[in-house]
Amino acid sequence: xxxxxxxxxxxxxxxKGQTILIALGIAIGVSVQIFIGSLIQGLQKSLVDTTIGxxxxxxxxxxNEDKLILDYEKLLQSIKDNEDQxxxxxxAADGPGLIAQEDNTYSILIRGFDIEEADxxxxxxxxxxxxxxxxxxxxxxxxxxxxxxxNLSIGDELEVLANFGEMATLTIxxxxxxxxxxxxxxxxxxxxxxxxxxxGYQDAVTSINMQVTDVFAAxxxxxxxxxxxxxxxxxxxxxKAQNEDLLSGLNGQSVSxxxxxxxxxxxxxxxIASILAxxxxxxxxxxxxxxxxxxxxxxxxxxxxxxxxxxxxxxxxLGVLLGLALAFTFTKFAVNPDGTPVVPLFIDPLFIGFSxxxxxxxxxxxxxxxxRKSSKLNPIEVIRNA
Amino acid sequence: xxxxVIELKHINxxxxxxxxxxxxxxxxxxxxxxxxxxxxGQSGSGKSTLLNIVGTLDQPTEGEVYINGKRTDQMxxxxxxxxxxxxxxxxxxxxxxxxxxTAYENVLMPYKILHGKVTKEAEQRAHELMDLVGLEKVKNxxxxxxxxxxxxxxxxxxxxxxxxxxILADEPTGNLDSDTTETIYNLLRDINEKMNTTFVIITHDxxxxxxxxxxxxxxxxxxxxDLS
Numbered sequence: 001x002x003x004x005x006x007x008x009x010x011x012x013x014x015x016k017g018q019t020i021l022i023a024l025g026i027a028i029g030v031s032v033q034i035f036i037g038s039l040i041q042g043l044q045k046s047l048v049d050t051t052i053g054x055x056x057x058x059x060x061x062x063x064n065e066d067k068l069i070l071d072y073e074k075l076l077q078s079i080k081d082n083e084d085q086x087x088x089x090x091x092a093a094d095g096p097g098l099i100a101q102e103d104n105t106y107s108i109l110i111r112g113f114d115i116e117e118a119d120x121x122x123x124x125x126x127x128x129x130x131x132x133x134x135x136x137x138x139x140x141x142x143x144x145x146x147x148x149x150x151n152l153s154i155g156d157e158l159e160v161l162a163n164f165g166e167m168a169t170l171t172i173x174x175x176x177x178x179x180x181x182x183x184x185x186x187x188x189x190x191x192x193x194x195x196x197x198x199x200g201y202q203d204a205v206t207s208i209n210m211q212v213t214d215v216f217a218a219x220x221x222x223x224x225x226x227x228x229x230x231x232x233x234x235x236x237x238x239x240k241a242q243n244e245d246l247l248s249g250l251n252g253q254s255v256s257x258x259x260x261x262x263x264x265x266x267x268x269x270x271x272i273a274s275i276l277a278x279x280x281x282x283x284x285x286x287x288x289x290x291x292x293x294x295x296x297x298x299x300x301x302x303x304x305x306x307x308x309x310x311x312x313x314x315x316x317x318l319g320v321l322l323g324l325a326l327a328f329t330f331t332k333f334a335v336n337p338d339g340t341p342v343v344p345l346f347i348d349p350l351f352i353g354f355s356x357x358x359x360x361x362x363x364x365x366x367x368x369x370x371x372r373k374s375s376k377l378n379p380i381e382v383i384r385n386a
Numbered sequence: 387x388x389x390x391v392i393e394l395k396h397i398n399x400x401x402x403x404x405x406x407x408x409x410x411x412x413x414x415x416x417x418x419x420x421x422x423x424x425x426x427g428q429s430g431s432g433k434s435t436l437l438n439i440v441g442t443l444d445q446p447t448e449g450e451v452y453i454n455g456k457r458t459d460q461m462x463x464x465x466x467x468x469x470x471x472x473x474x475x476x477x478x479x480x481x482x483x484x485x486x487x488t489a490y491e492n493v494l495m496p497y498k499i500l501h502g503k504v505t506k507e508a509e510q511r512a513h514e515l516m517d518l519v520g521l522e523k524v525k526n527x528x529x530x531x532x533x534x535x536x537x538x539x540x541x542x543x544x545x546x547x548x549x550x551x552x553i554l555a556d557e558p559t560g561n562l563d564s565d566t567t568e569t570i571y572n573l574l575r576d577i578n579e580k581m582n583t584t585f586v587i588i589t590h591d592x593x594x595x596x597x598x599x600x601x602x603x604x605x606x607x608x609x610x611x612d613l614s
Contacts, residue, residue, distance in 0.1 A: 001502075002501065002502055002503075003498045003502060006498075007486075010486040010487060011486055013486070014485070014486040024469070024588065057578055188594075234487060285482070286484050286485075286486070287482060288482075289483075290483045290484070290495075290499070291467065292441075292470065292476055292482075293470065293471060293495060293499055293544075294467045294469075294470040294471020294499050294500070295497065296467050297463060297464070298470075299499075345461075351570055379443050379461050380438060380443045380444045381437065383478065383482075384434075384438070
């Protein structure tokens, strides 16, 4: 075994050009695989992130008469205790309202949050473009859209007409830009207590929102929450149910990316197999002599399996480096005007390791044909045809 | 009475399936341990085939082959590989060194095939053999960076590495000049006397053949003349 390995390395060293060529072939295959894989994964991540990253991935609402979740503390505790995957658990007390400013009336959605908790989901702190967060009673954040339309500034007092005919006066502490114009012109964000007060919800909330660590498991987690709650009036919704088109798009992307990777690997495999098959012919004289000297068939086939293994390992290492370099270059040069990459790559060590292992396995597999040939070679053919 | 280290009984060798060509006819031959034998004959007479059958590289169509008292024509490939490695050394006309390895590594190769690991003693022996054949200066040259005579001497040292009972040589000096030929033969003869190794050598050169203990002439697949 050691001898076979030694002969394999010597054969590879003696024809350096050929060795480099095969290793480069494998490396390019691996690098394309890593690059495309990282690109597609990055694309999906960023797509998922922009689509559902700043919104609840699971939300609980009530379909009872006044649409209120009364006993929400118990529900929150139960979710905290049982669902490890849930992050950014937050409650909201929402209600529609009207504001009159100068001669115009604007329809708004008043959202009452525990700001600290809700920040995890809605990234309110990041969205704040001016002023401060609402901390005390009757303080409110207004979107930049509404600010423009109604010509508002910090410190202004808004007269809000809630849907029950109650009037409330809210003080603007700042403005936010959530990146979605409909939200920027309709949402106003205030504290949970303020919203509960305006709408007379007392200690109830209108929804419980959360995000999860694995966004693609949102439906399963939602099911589990629904089952545990055992409450007919509770509606558990998740983003997957609401975004089927997006999901099927992502799936199509994954499948086509896998197809590309499979075909790249097959072509690399065929390349290695054919070049290694030629090396057996090139080295048949040496194999013949070794067999005349008494090397066993198994050992003679091992030589070529080791060559496949060495080429695979070398090619995989080179390919990983090349793939990462390619990915790095891509994020540096394919950039948006603001300097962020067009597609942020997602570097997954597990995926890269997997690609490398596949390449090594494929190389050894490709070496099976020449190994068999080597094992079958009869020394007398070499000796006789001197 | 010396014991027979090689024995061939009723050997027939036929090549080809559709068109059959018989190369060896009912050939019987016994070679004693420690002797120096030469085989002569015209091209196509079947002498190389005979040597390859003795060396277990080729199989007879009919007949029995005994090497060192063991019947080989019924052994499997693996058993034959071990037998070749332990009891026989080959020297071919075209040297057949491994060009990827140095002269020294080529000499060690049969030992590595047999034992896997190389001991201090084996290294010592390889150096001694190379000194014996006069290769002190080119030990670490690649096989391709040596003259024809040096390559042939490397092949001789390699053939001796596992201390085989038998050395089979097919025109070992076929493409060497006459001075080198003389040196190589004297070397082989020396080894034969010192180590009691049995030699079977095919040669075209009558002068060389005449120095052997025994001359066997192969003519049309049969033994034409057998002089001791």
